[in-house]
Amino acid sequence: MGTVTMEDIARRAGVSRALVSMAFRDVPGVSAATRDHILATADAMGYRFNRLASRLARKAATTFGVFLLDLRQDVYADMFDGISAVAKTNDKHIVMAVGASDGSLDAAALETLAQSQVDVVIATGLLLPDADVVAFNAQVPLVSVARRVDGVDSACTNNLRGARLATEHLLGLGHRRIAFLANPQTDGYLDRRLGYLAAMGDAGLAGDVVVSRYSRQQAAVDAHGLLARDPANRPTAIFAHNDQAALGALDAAAELGLGVPGDVSVVGYDNSQLSRGASTNLTTVDLHGSDLGRDAAELALRRLADSDAPPETRTSTPSLVVRGTTGPVREVG
Amino acid sequence: MGTVTMEDIARRAGVSRALVSMAFRDVPGVSAATRDHILATADAMGYRFNRLASRLARKAATTFGVFLLDLRQDVYADMFDGISAVAKTNDKHIVMAVGASDGSLDAAALETLAQSQVDVVIATGLLLPDADVVAFNAQVPLVSVARRVDGVDSACTNNLRGARLATEHLLGLGHRRIAFLANPQTDGYLDRRLGYLAAMGDAGLAGDVVVSRYSRQQAAVDAHGLLARDPANRPTAIFAHNDQAALGALDAAAELGLGVPGDVSVVGYDNSQLSRGASTNLTTVDLHGSDLGRDAAELALRRLADSDAPPETRTSTPSLVVRGTTGPVREVG
DNA sequence: TTGTACGCGTTATCAG
């Protein structure tokens, strides 16, 4: 059974197809009466708007492509909420693509968005090398969320600052052997480590960085390595590059029967939902994901309005959320 | 700067536009030599395939619309993985839409997918009333995941069975006052409650059902109510309708200073990632999300191949994963 | 308000 098209409505309503289109888009040039008549006819005929045809024909930019690195980290959901809210108030359609936590799908997902003819891409948590992001941005405007890429619109938080906040919090509690559970070294994700090292340096301490991978399981393994050291040498606190890794650290502590925060304090980064519950109660750095998403979406709107504007970076300030996984260092005998 | 189109390639390669299209789709009728020549030309010209135009023109069904209820519950990510894998091996494109955990966006998201001209919708965790799902299915074929809808292709697990497994596990540990933290009553999500009630009934016990809402916070509040009862009347175990609610129950226990599983045992449902880590270590029912997704995608393929086939339901069997949040009931004085 | 070219591939039909 054939789909009802604008053509059908036009015929039935006794007007031209063009007018039907105009009525639907609510553009000036259609009298209120005809508009109502057209919409009523469409309704009666069970018409369903064809976004595909519309997007193909339209000149105006109407579509955000949104890339989410990972469906298993709710920071990205937070960012999506922020993006989504802005999209809604500005009548932008969202086309989504998702990646994998190790970044292996980044390139393919961006390409898919480009092929889908989105007008701008908002990409969260990209792990792609800077050069590739820049190259893509030359073809389809891109806004990087949570990672600053030089020469590309970016909405990010001050990770140096956030990491410093976390580290100084631990230092303030008397910790000296503070380890940093780091993400793999990739473009754009070094600041948390640097902030940690800077704060440690200021306190006259050397850093203790362990590079892990992007999974709670691997983080648990690596944290286990740290916590299995002999007590005189074991870190009294672990600062993890994100909440997922922090949960891994908590897992490791649980496996080893170490109390938190009695034997070891743990700080995460993101303030994801999973850090919040009373049973987890993770001290963490809040990067205000949904604000980041909002910022990014606004940068995207700006880019659509002026494709020649110079690249802009919006940097917001993270805050520390002290919960139950950090406490004063225990007296060492 | 104009986009490179098949027209441009055709001109440059000295062939017709139709042939370029055929070369790209790798359909018979193009000699190997010309095909290579065309692809090489396209490559040299920096051609990017236009999925939009392709989907508008194409008659063959090539697109899955995927609805995920919630980006903050990784069960849906598991299901997505299963769907995604099948889509990839069958060259189906995925168009995504996401909802909200309370179901308030279900209808709008489905409508968006329909407007996007997807050939079939695979919808996870739908909270829409049965009648609405059936009505939608009459317009665009739909496969319901994790919920059986009569008259609509469904891929689900045996929730009666899963709930019984969980309840009997607790009964076997000697628990008698077992409360069920239930989801709001909506079409299609009653079986877990019924399975619990059946198992309780078999043991000669009355059920203790508390209806909560779809958030960890609310679950914590409702569990708090249960656990704040005087000890002689307080449940010694809580079985929650999903892991998120179970975490809420753990939160409540933590707030009240109750030990788990010493003072109260907790069982979840889903075996989501967040239940797995050693620090959470939640006993739960595994619904094998990615298998469910795979099943659903296969039902979708079948539906595309034969739109007149009678609706099919695939029911898989859940399994109990015993971890650390359940233990023998403590002797009551 | 309307006619109509246009966006860009796809596919059915036709010629070599």
Added chain:
DNA sequence: CTGATAACGCGTACAA
């Protein structure tokens, strides 16, 4: 069997 021509899918936008 290789390749070309032209109609088609469905809205949109601009000139008239």
